[in-house]
Structure formats: structure tokens, C-alpha cells
Amino acid sequence: MVSQMFHPDGAATAKVMGDIATSLVSEGFSVEVICQDRSYLDPSQKYTEYEDWKGVKINRVKLPKLDKNSLLQRILLLFLFSIGAYRKLKDTEGELFFAVSNPPWMGFLVSRIAKRKKKPFVFVVHDLYPDVLAKLGKVSERSPIFMFSKFITGKTLGSSDKTIVLGREAKEYLADHYGLEDGRIEVITNWGPDISENDKGTGSESPDFDPEIFRVVYSGNIGETADMEILVSTARLCLQHSEDIEFLVIGSGKKRAWVEKQVRAFKLDNLKLYGFLPEKKHREALNSASALFVSLEKNLKGISVPSKTYSYLSAGKPILALVPEGSEIALAIEEDDFGLVVPYNAEAFTEAILSLKKDRELFARKSANAKRVFKEKYNRSAVISRFSELFRSLIKEWSGSN
Numbered sequence: 485m486v487s488q489m490f491h492p493d494g495a496a497t498a499k500v501m502g503d504i505a506t507s508l509v510s511e512g513f514s515v516e517v518i519c520q521d522r523s524y525l526d527p528s529q530k531y532t533e534y535e536d537w538k539g540v541k542i543n544r545v546k547l548p549k550l551d552k553n554s555l556l557q558r559i560l561l562l563f564l565f566s567i568g569a570y571r572k573l574k575d576t577e578g579e580l581f582f583a584v585s586n587p588p589w590m591g592f593l594v595s596r597i598a599k600r601k602k603k604p605f606v607f608v609v610h611d612l613y614p615d616v617l618a619k620l621g622k623v624s625e626r627s628p629i630f631m632f633s634k635f636i637t638g639k640t641l642g643s644s645d646k647t648i649v650l651g652r653e654a655k656e657y658l659a660d661h662y663g664l665e666d667g668r669i670e671v672i673t674n675w676g677p678d679i680s681e682n683d684k685g686t687g688s689e690s691p692d693f694d695p696e697i698f699r700v701v702y703s704g705n706i707g708e709t710a711d712m713e714i715l716v717s718t719a720r721l722c723l724q725h726s727e728d729i730e731f732l733v734i735g736s737g738k739k740r741a742w743v744e745k746q747v748r749a750f751k752l753d754n755l756k757l758y759g760f761l762p763e764k765k766h767r768e769a770l771n772s773a774s775a776l777f778v779s780l781e782k783n784l785k786g787i788s789v790p791s792k793t794y795s796y797l798s799a800g801k802p803i804l805a806l807v808p809e810g811s812e813i814a815l816a817i818e819e820d821d822f823g824l825v826v827p828y829n830a831e832a833f834t835e836a837i838l839s840l841k842k843d844r845e846l847f848a849r850k851s852a853n854a855k856r857v858f859k860e861k862y863n864r865s866a867v868i869s870r871f872s873e874l875f876r877s878l879i880k881e882w883s884g885s886n
Contacts, residue, residue, distance in 0.1 A: 651812025
């Protein structure tokens with residue numbers, strides 16, 4: 485398994501890949517992970533080169549301290565990781581090779597190693613690069629870096645025995661834009677942890693919660709894929725409508741400084757920001773929510789899925805989703821009625837909040853459905869077992885053909 489981010493890093497990808505790895509070990513697989521030796525969130529935090537964690541053998545690539553928020557330093561970081569990981573892979577034996585989609589050329593290198601060793605290769609697409617960067621206006625589709633990355637991504641997808649995507653619209657996107665055959669794409673959503681009402685963090689670092697407040701919580705990367713502008717505009721409108729509506733934003737990212745500036749400029753006493761919280765305190769924050777906010781820029785349909793939604797569902801509260809129509813989260817809400825899909829404007833977002841606040845029957849139904857759908861579809865054991873089933877079938881198929 486090759487993933488730039490892994491345990492004990494607090495990044496979402498690290499947690500997802502950690503869950504997959506430990507689950508595979510519990511089902512009898514031997515798992516080796518190649519990752520970087522520094523935290524993605526805090527590059528000053530360094531880890532040992534080798535570690536055995538819950539039966540998972542971790543082999544880390546040594547990297548210098550670089551700032552992921554600097555484009556040039558981030559590109560250098562990805563390049564150095566890819567080279568280091570490739571060197572380690574050449575001396576690694578395995579019955580199956582598995583890589584994530586970032587950095588985009590890492591999957592290609594892993595696929596070459598797998599082909600050389602005559603073993604199956606599985607590629608999991610969390611965010612599809614370079615497509616995300618182009619949709620966000622960070623690179624031109626005519627630029628050499630975009631065309632090269634697009635070419636490499638296409639080669640990786642073409643050489644994978646199975647490509648795992650997080651949503652149905654992502655499957656359609658790969659078919660339409662990369663010509664990937666339907667039978668080679670597997671849809672496996674992410675999942676959420678079990679957040680119990682009785683498992684609440686304590687301590688001075690956790691926020692103080694007023695039970696009389698209707699609280700909208702956002703937790704995760706405060707970055708470019710989420711529409712924080714509408715969240716801030718909604719907080720401004722809610723100040724006019726009610727004094728007992730509060731917004732809690734937890735995390736960090738490129739847009740955090742902008743959000744802080746808006747809070748000061750407009751004196752938004754109803755919008756509170758916190759950094760990433762320890763696990764128990766984070767659970768407490770989600771449990772304190774009246775509703776949970778998830779967002780995806782409208783032009784990212786098919787190439788990114790806000791997987792924080794599944795952690796939200798484990799809290800059993802309604803989801804307020806600012807996502808494109810027909811995207812995976814919008815489809816899931818439509819099917820299972822656990823939230824509201826909101827148009828991309830502050831007035832509509834405010835109306836959605838007020839409807840949940842005032843209509844207790846609506847609130848109760850959405851909350852109950854969130855709890856139900858998490859238990860039925862999106863808990864860890866229900867989802868991750870699909871990885872082991874897929875891997876076993878591929879290993880069996882390849883061992884029979886070779």
C-alpha cells in the first residue's frame with residue numbers, strides 16, 4: 485500500500501488508509517505501507533522510518549521539512565516522496581499493489597512495479613488530479629504540467645486492474661473523460677467512526693457548548709474545495725434572524741485566514757473557529773451539533789467527494805449539503821432523506837437552517853435517518869469488508885492466470 489499520508493498523521497487520507505490497512509490485517513492479510521516520515525498537517529512532526537503498528541509494517545520515506553501550502557514546495561515534496569517510495573518499492577514483494585491518487589504520478593510508478601512483478605494493481609481515486617486543479621482555476625488545461633499530469637493519470641487508470649472511486653458520478657466522469665470501462669471501476673464510499681453520545685471529550689481545550697443554541701458545525705480542511713464564502717454570508721444573515729444560531733468551524737487550510745478576517749470585519753460573534761481537535765474533543769464537537777455542514781465547489785462534481793459526510797452521519801444529525809446536483813452526496817441525501825441539499829446562495833442556506841430549527845418533526849426525521857443510514861451503509865465494518873473481498877478475488881484471479 486502506497487500513501488503519502490498514513491498513521492499517526494491526522495489527515496483524513498491517513499485515517500482512511502489506516503482503517504483499510506488494519507482491517508486487512510485482522511482478516512489475515514500481511515500489509516506493508518510506504519508513506520512519508522512527516523506529518524502532512526504539521527511537517528515539523530517527524531516519525532521513525534520503520535514501525536509495526538497493529539500488525540501493519542510501515543516503511544517511511546525520509547523527506548525534508550517543506551510547506552504543503554506553498555505550491556513550489558508542495559510539488560517538490562510530492563516529487564521527493566515519489567522517488568523515495570519508488571526506490572523502496574523495488575525491494576518490496578507483495579501479491580497485490582495498492583496506491584492512492586495523490587500525487588498523481590505515484591500511482592503510475594506503482595503500476596509499473598506491479599506490472600514488472602506480474603501482480604495486480606488497484607488504484608483508489610480520492611481527488612482526481614490534475615482535474616481538480618484545473619476546475620479550481622489553479623492550472624490551465626493547456627499548460628504543460630496539466631497535460632503531463634493528465635497523460636500520467638490516464639496511463640495509471642489504463643494499467644489498473646481495478647480503480648476504486650468514492651461516488652457514482654466519479655465513475656461516470658472516468659468513463660466520459662478517460663474512457664475507462666465500466667467493469668474496471670468499483671464504487672466504494674468512505675465511512676465514518678462510531679461517535680457515541682456517551683463518548684464525549686473533556687478538558688479546557690474543547691469548546692464550551694450551550695445546549696440552547698442551534699449549532700451548525702463544519703469540520704475538516706478549510707480549503708478551496710469547500711464554499712466557505714457562502715458559509716460566512718449565511719452567518720451574517722443569521723445574526724439578523726436569530727441570536728441562538730451558532731456556526732462552529734473546526735480545522736485549518738488556505739481559507740482559514742480569510743474566514744478569520746471576515747469574522748473580525750463583520751463582528752461575527754456567532755461564528756467560532758478552532759484548530760484540529762484531539763479525537764475525543766472532536767467527537768464532542770460533532771455530538772454538540774444541531775446540523776452538520778458539508779460543501780463542495782459546484783464545478784468539482786465527479787472529481788471530488790467530501791468524505792467528511794460519513795463521519796457526520798455517525799453523529800446522527802441532519803446534513804446541510806452545499807453540493808452539486810447529481811453528485812454522490814446529493815444522490816445519497818435524496819435516497820435516504822438524512823439532510824437538505826442547499827442551493828449555492830446564503831439566503832437558501834439560511835432558510836434551510838431555520839426550517840430545521842423551527843420544524844421539530846423535520847429535524848427528528850432527518851436525524852433518525854442519519855443514524856439509520858450510518859448503521860446500514862456507512863459504518864466501518866460494512867464498507868471496508870468490500871476491500872478485502874476485492875483484493876482476494878484479484879489475487880486469486882492473478883495466481884490462477886500466472
